Amino acid sequence: MKTPVFRRFAKNITISLAALTSLGLAGCSTAQPAAPAAAAPTTAAPPQPAAAKPALVQPVAVKDTGVVATFAGIGEDTRAQVGGAKVAFQVVWTNNTGKRVTNVMPVVSAQGHEGDPCTEIMPMVQVVRGTLERKNQNDWIKTGLSQGTGMDHALNGRAGQFGLNPGESRTVEYRFQPTAGNGTGRLNLEAQAFDGTTADSTFGRLGKSVVQQVQVVDAHRPTAALTGGTSTRSGEKVFTLRGANRTGATMAKAAPTLRMVEKKDSVGGLRPEYVVAQVEDGNGWRELPVRENCGWVEVDTTSLAGPLAAGAQHDHTFRIGTGRARDLDYAAGAVGDRHPSAPVTF
Known part of the structure; x- marks a missing residue:
């Protein structure tokens, strides 16, 4: 006698479930899933300290080498009156070469200035009218104020040259006066040391030039x-x-x-x-x-x-x-x- 189709189908289901169970396929279990474990309470992380700013690196001043000139007793607010009193100042010459310099020619001269009509069109030929004197012991020696168009002004320090040991300084006194014929405005005074032994050939410079600006005024002009x-x-x-x-x-x-x-x-x-x-x-x-x-x-x-x-x-x-x-x-x-x-x- 044939088994009914429904019974055969139920039997097959039973066998299949048993087989699956024997294979360990728990994922197909009809058991109720366990309740999820309670989440652990969370706490806020403590604030982290701000990252420290890097320390500022201070620039290291670079020491000028050569024979260095420094103006003293004169500044941008110095007023030089045309035809008035002479303006006195000093230049300090310091030997930073690390060795002895035998022949230092101290040279001070005036570059062009705003009051010269040549400034606008042909600045290379401008002339500053006036006098410049350097003190040698107890005497004042005229050296020439204007640079002019060439290098002849470099020879103005020949009579006052001196030697400097390493690190040694020498202060030289000067005075100048602009005379009639100059306009008014800013005037640049330049100081630079030249090598006395090469002055007639290469005008060897012993250090950088230094410029000091002053004001030329004139109470006598129309x-x-x-x-x-x-x-x-x-x-x-x-x-x-x-x-x-x-x-x-x-x-x-x-x-x-x-x-x-x-x-x-x-x-x-x-x-x-x-x-x-x-x-x-x-x-x-x-x-x-x-x-x-x-x-x-x-x-x-x-x-x-x-x-x-x-x-x-x-x-x-x-x-x-x-x-x-x-x-x-x-x-x-x-x-x-x-x-x-x-x-x-x-």
Whole structure:
């Protein structure tokens, strides 16, 4: 008799479950899963201290080698009066070479300054007018103030040369005075030691140069200003320049000054033969000579010079023609007894 299909199916299920059990497949067990273990309580981690900042490394000052110059008794606020009292100062020369230097030539000189018209166009030929003296024992020896255009100023220290042992210093006294003809503004004094044994051949330097800036002032100069602005008539520039004496003393010889140059971004260059300069006097327009001076085209105003009493002023009307349209920079002013005013630029 055949077994019913349902019984055979149930029997097979029973056998299969038993087989699975014998194979250890617990994952198929019908038992209830165990309750999960309770999670352990968590505690906040203690705050970590901030990382320490690295210590700042202080820069180590590099000691200058050679024979080093240091200015003393003078500073940027020192005011040197044109034609006034002489300005005294010292330069300390120190031997940092580590060996004896037999012939140290101490050289102090003046570089160009703001008051020189050459500064703007041709700085290599600017000249500082005045005197510089170095003290040798009890005597003051003139050494020449301006560097000029070459290296001749390096020989100014020849008469005062000396020897220095390693680490030894020598203080030298100086005094200087700017004279009439200088403009006002910042002036650079330079100190440098030269090797006396090579001065005639290579101008050997024994150390770096050191520059000290001072202020040049002038209580004796006139003032200058344009009156009424400028105008252009038939291609010619016309303007009136006023010079005044505010010093409280009569100027024996005062005159206007005028120079011009083509702007740096213009094509070509301005030459004296391109310029016609005229001044208005009682008889109309009178032509004035022009010349080249330090890169500028300058109007010769010598014929306009004369006394200018304290508190007085002179007006001069100029007309400048250049033959064709040119873009020019003008610098006008006044001069009294060789003391130039501040320039008026337009």
